[in-house]
Amino acid sequence: MVREDGKRNFVLREEDGSESSVFSGSMPRQAALKAARRLEPHGSEDEAKEHATEIHLREKGTDKVHIFHAWAWADDAPGDKPDWMEGDITKGNVSKQGIEHLEE
Template identity: 60%
Template sequence: MVRQDGKRNFVLRDESGDTEHVYTGNTPRQAALKAARRLPAAPSEEEIDGKAELRLREKTTQKVHIYDGWAWQEEKPDDGPEWMPDVVTRANVSKQGIEHLE
């Protein structure tokens, strides 16, 4: 069910089923990006050696959104705020499809 603010909940699944990790976003991609930032990060964007499969089940539906995700670290932007750490984790995802559960 979509909340009044338009956000939806997505549960990260492992091989056995649902886990306790819930990500919220307006779109499945937004939730997948949040999940990808928690992956082990490569030292830089050029040194990414693999992608992890992210399976996000949309709560209250039988849809599983499947993404390939990867993360890397980079220096804080020049115009970044003071409170931002010197090294930040960036992520990207690529949608592979949707699976419907029975």
């Protein structure tokens, strides 16, 4: 379901079918990037990509489940960071694998 601001809500599905966190974005990839940043970060992007995790995001109000390979890595914060930001940040990336439809 699309909200008034054009964004959609996606729910992170666990392997057992339970649903936990909600991420919003105008596109599924935008929500998946937000979910990827919550993964345990690895040392570099190349190392992180080798340990990619499969995540499933169900679009709320539909039976569509978007499947992504996701990975995260630790990186230095930019030089012009605000005072409250820590020295290290987590970056993430995703690669879409496909869409499934729930048969519930």
